[in-house]
Amino acid sequence: MGMTLAEAIIARHAEREVAPGEFVEVKVDGVLANDITAPLAIQAFRALGAQKVFDPARVYLVPDHFTPNKDVKSAEQCRIMREFSREQGIVHYFEVGRGGIEHVLLPEEGLVLPGELVVGADSHTCTYGALSAFATGLGSTDIGYAMATGRTWLRVPHTIKVIWRGRLRPWVMGKDLILDLIGRIGVSGANWCALEFAGDLLPALPLDDRLAIANMAVEAGASCGLFPADEAVLSYVSGRAVRPFQPAAPSPDAAYHQVLEIDVGGITPLVARPHLPENVVPVAELEKIPIDQVVIGSCTGGRWRDLSVAAQILRGRKVHPEVRCIVIPGSQRLFRRAVEEGLVETFLAAGAVVSPPTCGPCLGGHMGVLAAGERAVSTTNRNFRGRMGHPESEVYLASPAVAAASAVLGRIASPEELRGGR
Amino acid sequence: MIYEGRAWAVGDNIDTDLIIPARFLVTTSPEELGRHCLSGLDPSFAGKVAPGDILVAGRNFGCGSSREHAPLAIKGCGIACVVAESFARIFFRNAINQGLPVVECAKAKRIREGDVIKVDLDSGLIKNLTRGEEYPIAPYPKFIREILSCGGLIPWARGKEA
Ligand code: SF4
Numbered sequence A: 001m002g003m004t005l006a007e008a009i010i011a012r013h014a015e016r017e018v019a020p021g022e023f024v025e026v027k028v029d030g031v032l033a034n035d036i037t038a039p040l041a042i043q044a045f046r047a048l049g050a051q052k053v054f055d056p057a058r059v060y061l062v063p064d065h066f067t068p069n070k071d072v073k074s075a076e077q078c079r080i081m082r083e084f085s086r087e088q089g090i091v092h093y094f095e096v097g098r099g100g101i102e103h104v105l106l107p108e109e110g111l112v113l114p115g116e117l118v119v120g121a122d123s124h125t126c127t128y129g130a131l132s133a134f135a136t137g138l139g140s141t142d143i144g145y146a147m148a149t150g151r152t153w154l155r156v157p158h159t160i161k162v163i164w165r166g167r168l169r170p171w172v173m174g175k176d177l178i179l180d181l182i183g184r185i186g187v188s189g190a191n192w193c194a195l196e197f198a199g200d201l202l203p204a205l206p207l208d209d210r211l212a213i214a215n216m217a218v219e220a221g222a223s224c225g226l227f228p229a230d231e232a233v234l235s236y237v238s239g240r241a242v243r244p245f246q247p248a249a250p251s252p253d254a255a256y257h258q259v260l261e262i263d264v265g266g267i268t269p270l271v272a273r274p275h276l277p278e279n280v281v282p283v284a285e286l287e288k289i290p291i292d293q294v295v296i297g298s299c300t301g302g303r304w305r306d307l308s309v310a311a312q313i314l315r316g317r318k319v320h321p322e323v324r325c326i327v328i329p330g331s332q333r334l335f336r337r338a339v340e341e342g343l344v345e346t347f348l349a350a351g352a353v354v355s356p357p358t359c360g361p362c363l364g365g366h367m368g369v370l371a372a373g374e375r376a377v378s379t380t381n382r383n384f385r386g387r388m389g390h391p392e393s394e395v396y397l398a399s400p401a402v403a404a405a406s407a408v409l410g411r412i413a414s415p416e417e418l419r420g421g422r
Numbered sequence B: 001m002i003y004e005g006r007a008w009a010v011g012d013n014i015d016t017d018l019i020i021p022a023r024f025l026v027t028t029s030p031e032e033l034g035r036h037c038l039s040g041l042d043p044s045f046a047g048k049v050a051p052g053d054i055l056v057a058g059r060n061f062g063c064g065s066s067r068e069h070a071p072l073a074i075k076g077c078g079i080a081c082v083v084a085e086s087f088a089r090i091f092f093r094n095a096i097n098q099g100l101p102v103v104e105c106a107k108a109k110r111i112r113e114g115d116v117i118k119v120d121l122d123s124g125l126i127k128n129l130t131r132g133e134e135y136p137i138a139p140y141p142k143f144i145r146e147i148l149s150c151g152g153l154i155p156w157a158r159g160k161e162a
Helices: A003-016 A040-046 A070-086 A102-108 A122-129 A140-149 A176-184 A208-221 A231-237 A305-316 A332-340 A342-349 A400-407 B032-033 B069-076 B087-095 B144-150 B155-161
Strands: A023-027 A030-034 A059-062 A115-118 A134-137 A149-153 A158-165 A193-198 A223-228 A258-263 A271-272 A281-282 A293-296 A325-326 A373-378 A393-397 B001-009 B052-057 B081-084 B102-104 B116-120 B125-128 B134-135
Touching: A003 A023, A003 A115, A003 A134, A003 A158, A003 A193, A003 A223, A030 A040, A030 A102, A030 A140, A040 A070, A040 A140, A040 B155, A059 A070, A059 A102, A070 A271, A102 A122, A102 A208, A102 A332, A115 A122, A115 A140, A115 A208, A122 A134, A122 A208, A122 A223, A122 A231, A134 A223, A134 B032, A140 A149, A140 A193, A140 B087, A140 B155, A158 A176, A176 A208, A176 A258, A176 A271, A176 A281, A176 A393, A193 A208, A208 A223, A208 A231, A223 B155, A231 A400, A293 A305, A293 A400, A305 A325, A305 A332, A305 A342, A305 A400, A325 A342, A332 A342, A393 A400, B001 B081, B032 B069, B052 B116, B069 B087, B087 B144
Parallel strands: A030 A059, A030 A115, A115 A134, A158 A193, A158 A258, A193 A223, A293 A325, A293 A373, A373 A393, B001 B052, B052 B081, B081 B102
Antiparallel strands: A023 A149, A271 A281, A271 A393, B001 B116, B116 B125, B125 B134
16 A cells, blocks of 8 residues: 555665554664753663664754753753763764754754654654654653664654645745644644645745744644655755755555645734644734744744844834844854844844844743743744743744734734835 | 552643743753652642652643653652543653553543542553542553563663663
């Protein structure tokens, strides 16, 4: 029988045919951990009695969550990771000042490629589905085992196919598409499933938008959100790929658990209200909701297109006097480009603060933690209670377009509401 | 494998940020994490739990971040077993890997806070001793049972080598 994209990639790595629901052992092409999850993974690695990682060029270690170190305890966590990297001769360890947020960084560095199977001790490892890789988040013990053996176990997911037809309206971005989908199916709508994206919209969907979409697949419970290895994907990885790769494709007679067809022309700028990503409503239907903070950054909304859309809106405008606007380019490379191309100047002139690449406020770590009763609009991916600070704070998830417009108007707003348009 | 204890009841979509908020992720010690277990929901929770108690939840328990600190915090505060209507995928495997039994039960919501329940993995049944009711539970695949009976992924993998 035909295979879905997820099944095709898993079968290749299990070196046998697979069916949904089966438990299989697979070899992995890359293994990722960060400053929160690596220390536990290293503990597990040692507890296994392992001496050497399976391949020092395929273990990726990224200090990004509490870096630059926010306090003594997080500094200790980072040190464990740094020392392990030196001891093991890890090729792709990214020191502060030469790295960025893991899921922005790894695609940029050509470390995740079409047809590959990658596991990471971070739930948003599913981001690499945008590059047509089966990539999924695991816990630290799993990652310690994978670092030691180059293998892991998986339950082969069922696949839900999402077909997007039509053209996007102005200011509607990948972030709105994935919020729309999560709003339809709910935060556990794809639990234990993979998502596979298709439809005539795809050629017009920029890669950065696809990365934002795949990133939030886990917010519907999915293990991965996969895009086909089309033109856009192949041209993105060409020139970056650190090794040869072989894309996979779904067969025409693949069996899907569910097929959703969505006309994207009906989608307007959206937000997810607190405290779940499934609480999705059009911005146009909201009452006037004042805000205290805007965050434009993270592995969902801190890429080049996110920064440029935000800059387009903030150029020549000012952040509302009662709002703090925090802009965080997702990687050092993006930060430099944003300086060179004048985006940083635009943000600073508007009265925003620009932070070095870090997860920071996305998980309530540092660089913009919320106080009790405060409300933020954020381009990040989770608005769980207390996610960005005090349990009594509120997070509205939105695209960078909505976030930037909200920063200017001091309330949750769509860019269409700004005078002078653009 | 049989677990008997007092139930603590929580709702649907309990995410790992509620189980152990990110600001406590600066350690990997189960005891220290355990002191903050479920503090996103109720800061006094960990202090009320007695060793061997059972956590009972609704749908999609453990959604969100992949932090393995979540099952560690639950174990660290003394919870012996988690029963839920359903679990999020990453949390489920993390719990198994750490040797924390997580049990899917469609009738989980019949269990009320304070009920004394007996979870019997071998016979596939939960007995509610307070209410005199019984609920069937989904059996584990063989592979998962193997890992759990070794006490987690690491002892299981070490056993495989030997
Ligand atoms: S930016 Fe946020 S969601 Fe992304 S890896 Fe960092 S903490 Fe996780």
